[in-house]
Amino acid sequence: MSLTTPARGGRPVLDPARLAFLTAQEEQRFLADRPRSRALLERARAHMPGGVPMGWMTAMHGHAPIFAAEGDGAWFTDIDGHRYLDMNQADLSMNVGFGPPAVVAAVADRMRRGSQFMLPTEDAVWCAEALAERWDLPYWQFTLSASGANAEIIRLARHASGRDKILMFDGKYHGHIEDSLVIMADGKVKPELHGLTPDHAAHARMVPFNDLNAVERALKPRDVALCIVEPALTNVGVVLPDEGFHAGLRELTGHYGTFLALDETHTQIASPGGLKQLWQLEADAVGLGKTIGGGVPIGAYGLSEVLAQPLKTPPSMPGAPMESVGGVATGGTLYGNALSLAACRAALSQVLTPQGFARTAALGTQLADGLAGLFAAASLDWQVHRLTSRSGFTFADHLPRNAAEARALAQPALYRLLRLWMANREVWESVATAGPTVSFAMAEAEVAFYLERMRDFLADIL
Ligand SMILES: Cc1ncc(COP(=O)(O)O)c(C=O)c1O
Structure with a gap:
């Protein structure tokens, strides 16, 4: 049979x-x-x-x-x-x-000499320089996961745009964060899982991948802070973009004053600068994690000049937590730690090479x-x-x-x-x-x- x-x-x-x-x-x-x-x-x-x-x-x-x-x-x-x-x-x-030998050696060395200081190390500078060159975005920050990176991109885009809505694509996964744990059901955006409030869904719009008409309808009210997209969907199997989809997306987001973020958490394996580099895509932000840590937890996000601006200034809100630089909520005691960045440097320089x-x-x-x-x-x-x-x-x-x-x-x-x-x-x-x-x-x-x-x-x- x-x-x-x-x-x-x-x-x-x-x-x-x-x-x-x-x-x-x-x-x-x-x-x-x-x-x-x-x-x-x-x-x-x-x-x-x-x-x-x-x-x-x-x-x-x-x-x-x-x-x-x-x-x-x-x-x-x-x-x-x-x-x-x-x-x-x-x-x-x-x-x-x-166990790539270069990462093992760098991690062992960093552990011996101290793995976390709540201070930057030279490896952070090296990694930011390397990522800026690969992803063609000037400013970089480091978290412990891609979820953490995307969460902060969303906050920075809301702050810079003065808008609160987020546009995503059906089939997306952008991490374990309230803003993106939403689904389309019966034509409505709803919380994806139990334990989530409907409030986040109210701030989210979702449209089908490869549908620029739907994108335009979602952006038209000019209340969308950020459109976040994987260059190719990778969490419902793989869905490739139509010819011209990304160019259209960039044009529409620019036209309606919406920031555009590429989530390259998975697609970074395509080239040293991910699909952004391979397909010459433009974006205001890029979210990364996973691979670049060489096996050590890390997340990273790249930002345009405009999105990075608030992070250059000291806290402007009295009473704000110390890590909320410029009044924008960014965080994590262990974010940007010396161990993650030592591993990332070794991975980028000796494994993830052209x-x-x-x-x-x-x-x-x-x-x-x-x-x-x-x-x-x-x-x-x-x-x-x-x-x-x-x-x-x-x-x-x-x-x-x-x-x-x-x-x-x-x-x-x-x-x-x-x-x-x-x-x-x-x-x-x-x-x-x-x-x-x-x-x-x-x-x-x-x-x-x-x-x-x-x-x-x-x-x-x-
Ligand atoms: C596209 C994409 N973005 C973000 C994430 C979140 O990554 P992490 O769970 O490491 O935070 C994932 C995880 O699979 C992902 O596929």
Whole structure:
């Protein structure tokens, strides 16, 4: 019995019974082979809800969480001794690979000599200079996460514009911050999760990606402080922009007096200056995190002259907390700490180099070509997208143009099977439907390994 009937000009048709059978089989094997993780999870439940340090870890992978032991380059092992080729790198926060020697040395040295002073170190200057050159924005600040970076960009834009609304795109994720934890439901913007007030949703507007008419309608009242956008959506699978979308967005935001921020938290893996540099995009701000820390928590944001202005002046509000420079709420005792910046400098200077990006982009092409070849050989019409090192695929004969289409084309049950099947055979697939990504620690052999597994997966299920 076949799982899918390769469709002509449409999506493969699932055979739900076979899918359920294979998934149950893989899940059983996954659990049976990991007794230590299972036992530790049971012990952990006593003092951590769900047995995990953050509740989302129970939901992220579509199967019981396992416990990691150690990582080395492109691979990590769990406490049951299984090794995995990591095709997601902790949602790209480890895209440099595990334990890059330059970062390990810089971090060890910084720990020995003091990791946090609430004072700048020379590494901060070096990093700001490097990021300014790569992202073509003059001023930089450092946080501990991309969420923290985006939160502060939003505040600075509100302050500078005197407006309070934020424009985002359906399918976005800009971090764990109230302002962006909103969704479109029944034509209205609503809080995305429990525990959030409707107030933030009232300040948010959301429109479909690639829809400039909708953007213009949202901006027309001239009350939008900031439009924040990923150059390509990366949290509903990958959705690429139409030709001219970003130029149009820049023109419209400029026309209606709205600041434009690019969230390159994920897309920074495309080139030394992310997709901004690769596609020559203009913006008033850029938000970063994850990869540039080389495995150490960091966030960073780049600002135009206008947005940075208030941060140049000392507190102007009597009674304001000390970190609220210029009256704008910025913060974090550990933001801009010496350890993050030592790691960032080592990562930028020795791993995330122009040569390194050229290498991962070439491996991304190997991955995309390989996937396309495998799907064609299996008579599947699944489409492959190319985004330098983050090549991937959609289970359909066309790529989505916005989040609604991406959701309609996603096949969560099939994806869950793929994840389990791969985990049982030494590959750590991406979270949700993010798709595979090449890391800086990979070489052609690792990409070939992933492609072999994908070939075997297709042979097994078809
Ligand atoms: C585009 C984008 N922005 C911001 C974030 C938030 O990053 P962090 O959770 O590290 O704060 C994420 C996380 O996945 C993201 O995908």
